[in-house]
Amino acid sequence: MVIWFMLDELQLCLTNICDLNCSYCYLKNQPAKKMPDKVFKKTVSAAIKNKVSVIRLTGGDIFNHPSLFVYLEYLRERNIKIIANISIKKITKAKSLLPFVDYLLVSFHNNAQLSNNLSKLKQLSGKTNLMGSVVFGERWLSSIEELYQLRNRIGFHSFFFLRDVKQKSRQYYNALIVLCEKISELNKRNRQIVISNAFPLCFVSKQGLKVCSGKRFDNGNTRLYIDTDGSIKPAAYSGIILGNILKDDLQEAYSKNTAKNRKAAPLLCSQCTIKGFCGSGITANAKYQKDPLMKYIFHNKYLTKFQKLSKKILSAFNFNADIRKLYYLNSGFFMNYPSPSYWRKTSGRNIEPLKEITNQKISLYVHFPFCFGACKFCRVKKLNSASKKKYTVHLLEEMDNWKDTISNNYIENIYFGGGSPQLMGRKNAQLIFEKLFGYIKNQPGEVTFELFPAGFDYDLMHYLKKYVTRISIGIQCFSDSSLSVMNRCTDKKEMVSFIKSCKKAGFVNINFDIIYGLYANQPAGFENDFREILSFGPTQVTYQPLHYIKEVSPINDSTLDNEISLNKIGRNILNSKGYTQNSAEDFSLNKRFFYQDYMLGRGNILGLGGEAFSHINDTYFKKQGSYLYHALSSTDLLYRGLFLTSRFLKININDFNKKHNTDILSVFSDSIKYLLKKNYIIIKGNELKITPQGMNYVDMISNILSLNNLDYKLK
Incomplete structure (x- = not known):
């Protein structure tokens, strides 16, 4: 969106003399000044020469200039449109301006001032184009509905909020964004109110942009300000002097200002589709620089x-x-923000301080990246079974490396995942569990062990009963044809046998992983299969879509429609059987999901083993050769x-x-x-x-x- 502007208004500060003492005024505490005739007449000549159609008389209090009505007559004789700015406290003098002005702009501080002068304002609105303005403060957010009612009753020709340019806090910027939302909604059923001043429109909604003037009226884009001594400035509040009307060319001053404004915009603005409308807020203030409110701007740098x-x-x-x-x-599957693809490599020096945490709750994840096969939908990197012994030694060394962290904190839960951790076997499991629990000083609330539903190992499972309170079985589906297509090294018969063996071994807290998307090409069999899966009484179910990859299956509209439908069918079945949805994919009968709490950002996680990620005190890291790290x-x-x-x-x-x-x-x-x-x-x-x-x-x-x-x- 590119907006081209031309100079169409000059604002003349007739005097800085005023008795109102407004907090936001830029003319306070200055020696009293009045515009001399030569500055006024030179400004009018420059306006005519440059085809500027509007002159605004402002101040201070314009009634404090002795030549006010002479100047009004002078402008009227030259067919120049006149806007006169006055305070509502001077409303009794407003009638004297009516024979001359095209627009009368009345500024005020609160709704009470409008209410107390309602009849006078209504009379003025019937005789001239009455404009209203107020400098926005956060207090207006609670009284804006009343303002709309008064605005409608008075019949303002136009009405706008002005930004208080002195306000530079995040709280004030947030309030401006809230204001945009409020008035964009209220404008749907009322006379329009807009925000006149420029400010960074980054966070303004698409609907809210309709109530913003963008850069149009600031930075010298369509208006220039002529001070009492003839100084040419981009705006009343600006400390930039572009020249003097008594000796410098107005158009040259305007063009010079436009070029310098472009250079003041932050680099981020070059990527924005509304940069031509927004103009990066006010960039011509004390000097040419980015708007102070820009420091509160943020965006998502790590998009999925x-x-x-x-x-x-x-x-x-x-x-x-x-x-x-x-x-x-x-x-795509996600458990962290940003994803590891955005993390940077680092040496261990950034990780060492994280080992020193004490007296905090931690979740442990123990990674065992060996499996029965390579399922097409799984993206976990697997190791060759020949390296199992070497990996176990590495895992034990990792535990030694983090022993103080494990011992000096409260371990709330542990999750053994992979891969298929059961492939560690009884001997390695004993080494791993005894070392780990030798360092842990408390009884964890939950210990989960992930299982592939094949090759039930009675010796291992009997040993695990000493430590494991929950098992998670990767069922995925009961369709043998889908399992075969996915290179899944099991079938329905073996899975049923595996589930029964687990229950017989005394495991009662059991999670089933289900990928309903595996039925997208054969949806007819899903409901019966899913009901049969649930008949084995899992206490928890993880119910997931199929995150598509090219190797999995043909993808078309029908496939996607089926997956959307299967998603709803399965969730309805789970609800009907008393399962409560605890998170995006997790359903339970007992509402216990310790590990998911930590995985989804509710606590610290320490990952042990190759490529297991950790999150400790707002820092992500994982060992992948060297460390990947993101604070x-x-x-x-x-x-x-x-x-x-x-x-x-x-x-x-x-x-x-x-x-x-x-x-x-x-x-x-x-x-x-x-x-x-x-x-x-x-x-x-x-x-x-x-x-x-x-x-x-x-x-x-x-x-x-x-x-x-x-x-x-x-x-």
């Missing part, structure tokens, strides 16, 4: 594949597109909070805003409005909650929710 595609589609189709198929086709910034923590916390189906809005110093309902409003419109979320009181409809697409919702209004604007 799905986010990259969906942000283009949603903005292009005015946030009406159905992106469910896009999600199923381009989704989370405040922006990362905000996005991570939305991305992962939303997978638990609700967000406490006030707590989130307070923790991250933001206002998600405004800054992320494009995404939130889309999800509300699709009935995927609701906002009830202080909670943003996933709806029953949204429960079908929680991961998709998490992806969309983690795009703020700026993310949609960036190329």
